[in-house]
Amino acid sequence: MRNEFHDTLDTLVADLAEMCERASDIMRLATAALLDADVSQTGRLPGDLRELTALAVSVNDRTYRLLALQAPVARDLRTVVAALHIRADADRMGGLASHVARIAAKVHPNRATPADTADLFAEMGATAVRMADEARDAVRSLDPALTERICADDERMDELHRQLFTQVMAPQWQHGSLVAADLVLLARFYERFADHAVEIARRVYFQATGHSHATRTPTPSA
Amino acid sequence: MRNEFHDTLDTLVADLAEMCERASDIMRLATAALLDADVSQTGRLPGDLRELTALAVSVNDRTYRLLALQAPVARDLRTVVAALHIRADADRMGGLASHVARIAAKVHPNRATPADTADLFAEMGATAVRMADEARDAVRSLDPALTERICADDERMDELHRQLFTQVMAPQWQHGSLVAADLVLLARFYERFADHAVEIARRVYFQATGHSHATRTPTPSA
Numbered sequence: 001m002r003n004e005f006h007d008t009l010d011t012l013v014a015d016l017a018e019m020c021e022r023a024s025d026i027m028r029l030a031t032a033a034l035l036d037a038d039v040s041q042t043g044r045l046p047g048d049l050r051e052l053t054a055l056a057v058s059v060n061d062r063t064y065r066l067l068a069l070q071a072p073v074a075r076d077l078r079t080v081v082a083a084l085h086i087r088a089d090a091d092r093m094g095g096l097a098s099h100v101a102r103i104a105a106k107v108h109p110n111r112a113t114p115a116d117t118a119d120l121f122a123e124m125g126a127t128a129v130r131m132a133d134e135a136r137d138a139v140r141s142l143d144p145a146l147t148e149r150i151c152a153d154d155e156r157m158d159e160l161h162r163q164l165f166t167q168v169m170a171p172q173w174q175h176g177s178l179v180a181a182d183l184v185l186l187a188r189f190y191e192r193f194a195d196h197a198v199e200i201a202r203r204v205y206f207q208a209t210g211h212s213h214a215t216r217t218p219t220p221s222a
Numbered sequence: 223m224r225n226e227f228h229d230t231l232d233t234l235v236a237d238l239a240e241m242c243e244r245a246s247d248i249m250r251l252a253t254a255a256l257l258d259a260d261v262s263q264t265g266r267l268p269g270d271l272r273e274l275t276a277l278a279v280s281v282n283d284r285t286y287r288l289l290a291l292q293a294p295v296a297r298d299l300r301t302v303v304a305a306l307h308i309r310a311d312a313d314r315m316g317g318l319a320s321h322v323a324r325i326a327a328k329v330h331p332n333r334a335t336p337a338d339t340a341d342l343f344a345e346m347g348a349t350a351v352r353m354a355d356e357a358r359d360a361v362r363s364l365d366p367a368l369t370e371r372i373c374a375d376d377e378r379m380d381e382l383h384r385q386l387f388t389q390v391m392a393p394q395w396q397h398g399s400l401v402a403a404d405l406v407l408l409a410r411f412y413e414r415f416a417d418h419a420v421e422i423a424r425r426v427y428f429q430a431t432g433h434s435h436a437t438r439t440p441t442p443s444a
Contacts, residue, residue, distance in 0.1 A: 064303065071293030081286065084306065169400040178391040180399035181406040188410065 005070050008062065012083050015059050017139045019090035020200065022052045024132035026094050027193060030101035031125030034186070035118055037111045042101050049098050056091040059083060075207070082203040086139060089196040089203075093132060096193045103182055112182050114175045117167065124160050124190040127153055131197035138204040147213055150201040157194040161187050227292050230284065234305050237281050239361045241312035242422065244274045246354035248316050249415060252323035253347030256408070257340055259333045264323050271320050278313040281305060297429070304425040308361060311418040311425075315354060318415045325404055334404050336397045339389065346382050346412040349375055353419035360426040369435055372423040379416040383409050 026048050033042045063083045066072065072080050103112050113121045131153045138146035164187040167173070168180045205213040248270050255264045285305045288294065294302050325334050335343045353375045360368035386409040389395065390402045427435040 064299070067289065067303070068295045068299050073290045077286070077290050081289070081306065084303065085310075088307075088310075165403070168403050173399050175399075177395050177397075177399045177402035181387070181390050181402050184403040184406050185410065188407065 005066070005072070005076070008066060009076070009079060012059060012062055012066070013079075013139060015055055016083060016086045016090065017136045019052060019055050019059070019087065020093075020132050020136035020139060020197075022048060022055070023090050023093035023097060023193075024129050024136065026052070027097035027100070027125065027132060028129045030097045030104065031121070031129070033101055033104040033108075034112055035122055035125070037104070037107075037109055039105055039108050042105060045098055045101050049094055052094040053091060056087050059087045063087070075210075078207050078210075082207050086200050086203055089199045090135075093193050093196045096189045096196070097128075099189045100186060103186055107182070112179075112186065114179060117164065117183060120160055120164055120167070121186065121190075124157065124187065127157050127160070128190050128193045128197075131157075131194050135197040135200040135204075138201050142204055142208040144205050144208045147201040147205040150197055151213070154194050154198045157191055161191045227288070227294070227298070230288060231298070231301060234281060234284055234288070235301075235361060237277055238305060238308045238312065239358045241274060241277050241281070241309065242315075242354050242358035242361060242419075244270060244277070245312050245315035245319060245415075246351050246358065248274070249319035249322070249347065249354060250351045252319045252326065253343070253351070255323055255326035255330075256334055257344055257347070259326070259329075259331060261327055261330050264327060267320055267323050271316050274313060274316040278309050281309045285309070297432075300429050300432075304429050307425055308422050311421045312357075315415050315418045318411045318418070319350075321411045322408060325408055329404070334401070334408065336401060339386065339405060342382055342386055342389075343408065343412075346379065346409065349379050349382070350412050350415045350419075353379070353416050357419040357422040357426075360423050364426055364430040366427050366430045369423040369427040372419055373435070376416050376420045379413055383413045 026045060029041050029045060029048075033039050063080055066080050070076075106112075111118075131150055134146050134150050134153070137143070138150070164183060168183055173180065202213045205211075248267060251263050251267060251270075255261050285302055288302050292298075328334075333340075353372055356368050356372050356375070359365070360372065386405060390405055395402065424435045427433075
């Protein structure tokens with residue numbers, strides 16, 4: 001039976017999906033700034049990030065209120081606690097995406113990514129954006145199949161992360177330690193962004209099935 | 223009035239403090255391995271990390287049960303929700319400390335940290351361990367003064383993080399991009415470890431005072 005509690009929960013879930021979408025947007029803009037050295041669009045990022053954080057604070061307050069006033073149990077309790085964690089993950093994804101933009105802005109008008117690493121970062125960016133979009137869809141639909149897809153994307157992301165390391169650490173690396181340091185951090189930001197999308201997917205999987213998803217350790221590390 | 227609920231909560235809080243202590247231990251061993259290239263003690267780290275994760279899972283299950291069966295409100299609800307977050311932070315601190323140990327093991331029998339960066343990493347390690355110990359004490363005592371101390375330590379950690387970057391990116395850097403890449407990641411692990419200690423301190427502050435601590439943005443990013 002539908003009631004006020006479930007209406008509030010629906011709004012909360014819609015806002016969590018919106019948070020994932022905003023994290024995806026910020027990452028798309030940040031990657032464009034990184035690869036094209038075009039920072040014309042990044043002026044809106046601080047505002048976007050503030051809005052994401054405001055949404056996170058609002059979701060947090062309403063989640064608390066639901067816990068305190070409605071004392072949900074069973075599946076409803078799982079959903080409300082999941083909301084707290086998904087909120088933290090999506091908020092952190094926005095922060096990591098903005099770190100990418102910050103490195104792009106720091107080296108502007110130069111490119112942070114030398115030509116021989118651009119394809120790799122383009123794929124990292126596209127994968128990260130797709131994973132955030134999939135996380136948004138998973139939050140909305142509770143479809144456990146999306147968890148599989150996000151985990152497959154995450155394996156690709158880890159592979160790209162390893163490739164970048166191999167490239168930076170090869171004896172024939174020609175771009176110096178300054179560039180290497182930026183690239184290693186950038187790759188880490190993409191990889192952590194992806195990890196948070198996986199955490200969201202695993203929360204959704206647990207909500208939908210009541211079981212933990214098998215491909216990772218049982219404790220999420222946010 | 224004391225009751226079974228509060229006894230369960232006390233056990234939970236004791237286990238959270240224990241989690242912080244274990245994260246501190248893992249970071250102490252990892253830093254020793256890093257600076258002395260002595261990996262004789264790191265054999266126990268996988269087991270230590272598994273125990274930390276097992277504790278995290280157990281805290282999580284009991285927190286859920288408390289929420290579902292006791293439906294706490296007000297201050298008790300704040301404590302129970304804080305437990306969920308502190309569990310995630312302390313678990314992640316263990317993971318970050320084990321990343322430090324992994325880099326030390328990877329380059330063994332060489333040192334990952336050149337002599338001219340050893341003092342900096344020694345101070346990062348000591349600061350990280352102290353912050354985890356302070357987080358443990360804050361969880362136990364709910365003393366808001368500890369939050370101030372942890373935030374002061376975090377400022378020093380950020381300063382050390384900046385120093386390492388300046389050093390790695392200086393034109394006179396002589397250790398190549400392979401070493402630079404490891405050091406940049408290592409510094410990031412220490413800095414994130416410290417950030418999670420700050421998050422724990424901020425949770426404690428909120429539990430103790432009902433207000434958010436003012437020195438950071440209102441949303442924790444785990």
